[in-house]
Amino acid sequence: MNERYSRQILFKPFGRDGQQRLSEAAVTIVGCGALGSAIAETLVRAGIGEIHLIDRDYVEWSNLQRQQLFTEEDAKALLPKTAAAEKRLKAIRSDVRLHTYMDNFDAAMAEKLAKSSDLIMDATDNFETRLLISDASVKYSIPWIYGACVGSSGSVFPFIPGESACFRCLLPVMPAVNETCDTAGIIAPAVQVTAALQCAEAMKWLTGNRDAMRKKVHHFNLWDQSQFDIGISRIRNASCETCGDSPAFPSLSEQKKGAAVLCGRDAVQILPDPKRPITLDDAERIGSRLDARTRRTPYFVELTALGHRMILFGNGRLLIHGIRNAKEGQRLYHQLFG
Numbered sequence: 004m005n006e007r008y009s010r011q012i013l014f015k016p017f018g019r020d021g022q023q024r025l026s027e028a029a030v031t032i033v034g035c036g037a038l039g040s041a042i043a044e045t046l047v048r049a050g051i052g053e054i055h056l057i058d059r060d061y062v063e064w065s066n067l068q069r070q071q072l073f074t075e076e077d078a079k080a081l082l083p084k085t086a087a088a089e090k091r092l093k094a095i096r097s098d099v100r101l102h103t104y105m106d107n108f109d110a111a112m113a114e115k116l117a118k119s120s121d122l123i124m125d126a127t128d129n130f131e132t133r134l135l136i137s138d139a140s141v142k143y144s145i146p147w148i149y150g151a152c153v154g155s156s157g158s159v160f161p162f163i164p165g166e167s168a169c170f171r172c173l174l175p176v177m178p179a180v181n182e183t184c185d186t187a188g189i190i191a192p193a194v195q196v197t198a199a200l201q202c203a204e205a206m207k208w209l210t211g212n213r214d215a216m217r218k219k220v221h222h223f224n225l226w227d228q229s230q231f232d233i234g235i236s237r238i239r240n241a242s243c244e245t246c247g248d249s250p251a252f253p254s255l256s257e258q259k260k261g262a263a264v265l266c267g268r269d270a271v272q273i274l275p276d277p278k279r280p281i282t283l284d285d286a287e288r289i290g291s292r293l294d295a296r297t298r299r300t301p302y303f304v305e306l307t308a309l310g311h312r313m314i315l316f317g318n319g320r321l322l323i324h325g326i327r328n329a330k331e332g333q334r335l336y337h338q339l340f341g
């Protein structure tokens with residue numbers, strides 16, 4: 004093991020053996036916003052061998068205040084977060100085996116990534132995706148580290164299949180911090196603390212220090228300095244559809260919805276119809292026909308048409324900004340692409 008990890012190897016609970024384990028580990032990070040940026044940087048620096056990073060968004064100016072991997076250059080270029088993150092993470096450590104996915108985290112992706120990982124890190128902003136992570140985690144028996152933050156507070160918990168209640172069991176008692184669609188805003192220290200607590204749990208798991216792991220859901224607020232832990236050992240529901248006696252893993256069998264309002268964003272996402280793929284060339288052509296302001300990057304076409312800013316990605320996924328209604332999104336989509 005080289006000098007690079009000497010300070011980590013000196014840390015007794017790690018040692019050379021722990022560092023070796025980190026170098027052999029594969030971790031999936033779901034989301035590359037504020038939490039995902041912080042988690043990815045910490046895990047890459049720590050020497051995790053292989054990392055899968057998935058995110059469907061691109062860098063915007065409002066991200067720069069807390070999403071530590073991104074720069075003004077990335078925002079100017081409207082770079083996908085996965086591409087911007089890859090550039091930075093490879094500069095930090097060139098030998099990391101990094102796989103990036105500029106895509107939706109759907110059921111198929113959840114199964115694929117769960118099968119190729121030792122651990123999943125939650126860096127999402129919504130319950131729906133966490134239920135999906137939870138189902139994949141229990142089905143393939145790999146743990147995931149829950150993390151959520153808003154305002155000046157956050158909460159963290161390591162879900163280990165078979166040892167704790169699952170996320171679905173817990174939904175009724177989770178702290179209100181998980182209401183992420185609100186307008187409460189967020190300060191970067193809340194992100195950093197949440198990500199740090201998540202990474203500590205990840206390192207404990209991956210280095211074989213399971214006894215040191217949290218047994219309770221931890222919640223903190225940096226502003227009023229409050230913190231508390233919620234014991235969940237008795238919350239497990241025997242008839243839970245994910246971790247109960249006859250699991251159905253409902254989130255893994257859910258069909259993708261055509262149009263969805265994006266959590267916390269003033270935008271609607273339309274997923275492509277597999278029978279009618281729309282390409283970047285199509286989008287450019289329609290843009291010029293409508294006399295719309297059009298900009299093409301290697302990843303997508305940005306159109307300002309019909310009173311809205313829209314982004315069409317290479318795989319046919321469309322983001323329409325400035326609306327919060329899925330039906331209205333569908334209507335605009337058909338107006339554009341027929």
Ligand SMILES: [Zn+2]
Pocket residue numbers: 168169170171172173240243244245246247
């Ligand atoms: Zn459950």
